[in-house]
Amino acid sequence: MTNKLNAVLVLLLFTIFQVSAQDHQEMVEKIVAETNKNSQLENLAHELLDVVGPRLVGTPQMKNAHNWAVKKYNSWDIAARNEEWGKWKGWERGITHVDLISPRIQSLEARQLAWSPSTGKKPVSAEVIILPAAKDSLDFVNKLNSVKGKFVMISMPQPSGRPDYNWEEWATKESFEKMKTERDSLDKLWDQRLRNTGLSRKELARALEDAGAEGIISSCWSRGFGVNKVFSAYTKEVPTIDVSLEDYGLLYRLAENGDKPEIRVLAESTELGEMPTFNTIAEIKGTEKPEEYVILSAHFDSWDGATGATDNGTGTIVMMETMRILKKLYPNPKRTILVGHWGSEEQGLNGSRAFVKDHPEIVDNVQALFNQDNGTGRVVNISGNGFLNAYDYLGSWLYEVPQEVSRHIETNFPGSPGRGGSDYAAFVAAGAPAFNLSSLSWDYWNYTWHTNRDTYDKIVFDDVRNNVILTAVLAYMASEDPDKTSREKINLPVSRRTGEKMSWPEPRDAERAGMLED
Incomplete structure (x- = not known):
């Protein structure tokens, strides 16, 4: 009797596994089709970069961007809000015109x-x-x-x-x-x-x-x-x-x-005093484990030498398009899927650090966070960020990513904890399993990172679509995973620079009154 019961249980589990695998495959195929045949990326990029423009913290344009994002999410029937987390020196750029007038x-x-x-x-x-x-x-x-x-x-x-x-x-x-x-x-x-x-x-x-x-x-x-x-x-x-x-x-x-030489300079600008700063948060509520979170992450602000197309317009539209697709194809996720569009990353990860500080109940229940920041290129590297067992879950999720996307990606497990550079680091410091989806260069550092040439025309939309497929599949798999992800950390080595044992990065609060005390 026991042997027959065991055989039935094995068969049942095998059947469940087969059905689950088939469901995953069908969902991945739908994600790929929606991304490639009904892409909204060009429209999102135009509205964000050409119409809203650069998004310097403390400017009216940054506030316009937050309001635009909330309105866009609402049009997709996704709940969204702007969360105030601090203040910043307000300023608005006007016309600059410089002429050589002599000799x-x-x-x-x-x-x-x-x-x-x-x-x-x-x-x-x-x-x-x-x-x-x-x-x-x-x-x-x-x-x-x-x-x-x-x-x-x-x-x-x-x-x-x-x-x-x-x-x-x-x-x-x-x-x-x-x-x-x-x-x-x-x-x-x-x-x-x-x-x-x-x-x-x-x-x-x-x-x-x-x-x-x-x-x-x-x-x-x-x-x-x-x-x-x-x-x-x-x-x-x-x-x-x-x-x-x-x-x-x-x-x-x-x-x-x-x-x-003599020049004539017209440099119009307006100081606006103290301005509120925000994160834009949107979410698709989970049905089975609503208090656990899969977070999509991208900073929303930019410098204003240009329009911030690849830093971080591309990361922003990847996360927005991913949310649109998941809402359409996967409207009842097991876990809550939340997206954070962080303010003032450029001045020190301020929006994400504020969120981590202000929402411990979310951070403590993060299943996984996926962050994209460094340019328009297709994702080519993912590190385990020092989480000892990251390979077990992240590796299984990556296995479901279509080969035409995953073949570009090198992984580094377990890796070491990221200490800065982008918003995932704010969550890593708090012990949440957060991962950066690192892109290949497209001459990012010389040509678009914080430059006067970071504009719409530098976007490589085929690579951005690649990243939407990757992010959507990872978010779906993280939500569906029956197990909670492990937060166990690696035993950090001795630093070659100091000769002392390295420690895990400590959480830091945001700068909540930017440029207001100088």
Whole structure:
């Protein structure tokens, strides 16, 4: 009797397994078909990047983005909300226009940096000079009176606007080496010029404006054709302008050769005081285990040198499209599927850290979190992030991903805990099994990461569709898994740098009053 009962149980379990496997296969096929035949990615990208635009924390455009996302989710019958977690210095960019007006006329490629003070409605015209060279900090103080009424250039002029790969293709070996030697020499000389001021970059900007400078001119080349990194201003009263490598070099040569270049600058912007900051949260409620969560994660904010297309517009639309597809094909998940569009990641993972701090009941019950951030490319790497048994569950979920997607992916199990870089790290620090879906480059670091060229046209939609399929299948499998994921951590090794045993990263709270105390 016992043997017959065991045989029946084995047969029953086998049948259940077969039915479950078939259900998974059918769902995966539906996900692939919906992603490829009814993609909303181009529409989402257009609405987010072209219409809403850049999403700098503390700006009205960031608030517009949050409201747009909630409205979009509601149109898909997905519950969504904006959760306030802090405040930030409010600022809105206006028109920037910079012209060379002497010794000749030319419009320049330039923009004011984020949070730059405004010139007001009327342009300011003044001579451009190079940061005074000084023997030491005392000598620099003595020379500060020379900047009064001038725009001051504070960046090194690049000897070539051609990226190294272009030199490697076309130059002679001797010519390439000569250029690099010249560039290295200029780097050292300029670093010494800055050190001799005795000031940090922030202190230098403040010292120049206190000495009466009309404004600051910088150029942060990103080692690609026509590409600059665009970050934030340190001045309080006068504008800070980033100028393209090509036009910065023009101004520098004119100033260096005694041609007394003069520019006219219109840099309109508005300071808005204290502005609330938000995360956008949307969720599809679970039916069997609603208090356990599968989280989709992508930061929503960007720098505003361009429209933040690959940092992190692509991650954002991957998660939105995944939620749309799951709501359509899998409207009653076993676990709650929640998406977090985090604010102010660029200033230190602030939105995700605030969520982790404010929602321990969710973080304690995370089945898995999938984060996507670093560009438009197809996902090629997933680490176990130091969770000892990550292979057991993540490996089984990845097995269900179609081969045309999974064949690109290398895994690293158990890996080591991520300590920063993107929002998954905020959850890893709290002990939640969170995984970064890392993309291949598409020259991300040089051409689009925090640059003036991070725009819609840089998106590779076939790769983004690849990532939607991956994310949707992983979310589905994580929700369906009968078992709760293990949070057991690896035994961390001794650090080669310090010689001491490494420790798991500690949770940190968000900056909740950004730029309001300076």
